[in-house]
Amino acid sequence: MADRFYPNVMPDFVAENPAIEEEQHPNPQGTNESLLKLLSTPYHILSKKFKRAALDLKETIVAETWGLTRQQVPDFTLYCGTLGTAFLLFKAYQVTKNTNDLAVCSQIVKDCDSASRHSRDVTFLCGRAGVCALGAVVAKYMGDDQLVFYYVSQFKEIKLTKDLPDELLYGRAGYLWAFLFINKHIGQGTIPSTYTAAVIDEIIKNGRKLGGKGRSPLMHEWYGEMYWGAAHGLAGIMHVLMDFELKPDDLEDVKGTLKYMVKNRFPSGNYPASENDRRRDLLVHWCHGAPGIVLTLVKAAEVFGDEEFINAAVAAAEVVWNRGLLKRVGICHGISGNAYALLSLYRLTGNAEYLYRAKAFACFLLDRAHKLIAKGEMHGGDTPYSLFEGIAGMAYLFLDMPDPKNARFPAYE
Numbered sequence: 001m002a003d004r005f006y007p008n009v010m011p012d013f014v015a016e017n018p019a020i021e022e023e024q025h026p027n028p029q030g031t032n033e034s035l036l037k038l039l040s041t042p043y044h045i046l047s048k049k050f051k052r053a054a055l056d057l058k059e060t061i062v063a064e065t066w067g068l069t070r071q072q073v074p075d076f077t078l079y080c081g082t083l084g085t086a087f088l089l090f091k092a093y094q095v096t097k098n099t100n101d102l103a104v105c106s107q108i109v110k111d112c113d114s115a116s117r118h119s120r121d122v123t124f125l126c127g128r129a130g131v132c133a134l135g136a137v138v139a140k141y142m143g144d145d146q147l148v149f150y151y152v153s154q155f156k157e158i159k160l161t162k163d164l165p166d167e168l169l170y171g172r173a174g175y176l177w178a179f180l181f182i183n184k185h186i187g188q189g190t191i192p193s194t195y196t197a198a199v200i201d202e203i204i205k206n207g208r209k210l211g212g213k214g215r216s217p218l219m220h221e222w223y224g225e226m227y228w229g230a231a232h233g234l235a236g237i238m239h240v241l242m243d244f245e246l247k248p249d250d251l252e253d254v255k256g257t258l259k260y261m262v263k264n265r266f267p268s269g270n271y272p273a274s275e276n277d278r279r280r281d282l283l284v285h286w287c288h289g290a291p292g293i294v295l296t297l298v299k300a301a302e303v304f305g306d307e308e309f310i311n312a313a314v315a316a317a318e319v320v321w322n323r324g325l326l327k328r329v330g331i332c333h334g335i336s337g338n339a340y341a342l343l344s345l346y347r348l349t350g351n352a353e354y355l356y357r358a359k360a361f362a363c364f365l366l367d368r369a370h371k372l373i374a375k376g377e378m379h380g381g382d383t384p385y386s387l388f389e390g391i392a393g394m395a396y397l398f399l400d401m402p403d404p405k406n407a408r409f410p411a412y413e
């Protein structure tokens with residue numbers, strides 16, 4: 001079990017040392033000394049380091065995933081494919097206002113549009129909705145109304161089949177998330193709620209069919225497994241549902257489902273991967289386990305104002321700090337994603353301890369991710385430049401670190 005993550009031996013707190021200035025020649029990286037020095041570097045100087053590293057990574061990622069492939073798109077998805085590079089460029093544009101990033105981003109989305117034309121996947125992370133939604137939003141920022149119209153029309157063409165699952169990566173919740181993204185950036189009503197009302201009803205109906213009878217009010221399955229986590233299970237579905245105005249009894253069932261999860265969590269504060277796997281306290285990932293569930297609990301605390309959710313989020317964040325320094329780099333099941341759980345708790349509580357902990361995870365990556373991956377001691381991901389499994393997720397985190405109160409888990413929060 002211990003070989004899934006590095007024992008976290010980083011100090012519980014390190015004060016910033018104002019005497020540390022920007023160095024011309026940085027120290028060798030990957031030692032205890034270099035990591036401690038990063039942790040004590042004043043935040044405004046550290047922020048510059050994160051930003052510089054992120055923008056360097058971005059260049060490499062664009063070259064590797066798009067430039068060098070001569071604009072071929074073997075996998076268009078945001079999760080592991082080329083659209084993830086576009087999403088990173090959109091983030092870089094939001095941070096630096098470099099319009100060149102926006103232009104390249106738009107080109108990449110265009111190539112993903114061609115590649116996904118016949119895809120039957122409907123979600124933001126793994127389907128056609130992600131291409132249409134990001135395409136429309138980027139076109140809006142570029143001031144190209146015709147292109148906005150094109151992508152919005154394409155989004156409206158997406159058909160949801162009856163046999164679709166409810167989860168986030170391939171199912172109804174992932175379609176709803178794309179709807180939220182478009183309306184948030186372009187304006188409420190860009191896609192009318194008539195496109196989502198029946199989808200929400202279907203999710204609730206399916207949830208009640210498997211739930212109830214002395215267990216969770218709502219329960220969903222994906223390939224026969226009743227998952228709890230963000231990617232395929234309850235945490236992801238409830239997270240998205242809480243963004244909609246639900247009928248009172250639907251909202252009550254969402255709340256009841258989250259309370260059921262809190263009540264049946266492991267004594268450690270972690271969460272099972274699925275309903276039928278309630279014995280193995282193993283995974284501490286965004287996709288399965290505490291980190292993804294922290295994000296849902298933080299939102300539940302905001303929506304319901306219930307102290308129970310804050311306390312559960314705090315307990316889960318403790319698990320993330322102790323067992324979340326994974327031997328992987330990405331946001332789905334790696335250190336970068338786990339840092340977002342800590343950032344989200346910082347946003348909710350304002351407690352600087354969580355900012356320090358998120359910063360420590362990010363500093364660990366900044367100091368030694370490249371070295372550990374090169375030595376084979378850390379898994380760089382099956383798709384090493386991708387947003388969810390590769391270093392694009394780390395670059396995204398580095399872009400968020402200078403403004404931690406506004407950090408949001410990419411393509412999810």
Ligand SMILES: [Zn+2]
Nearest residue numbers: 285287332333
């Ligand atoms: Zn994962």
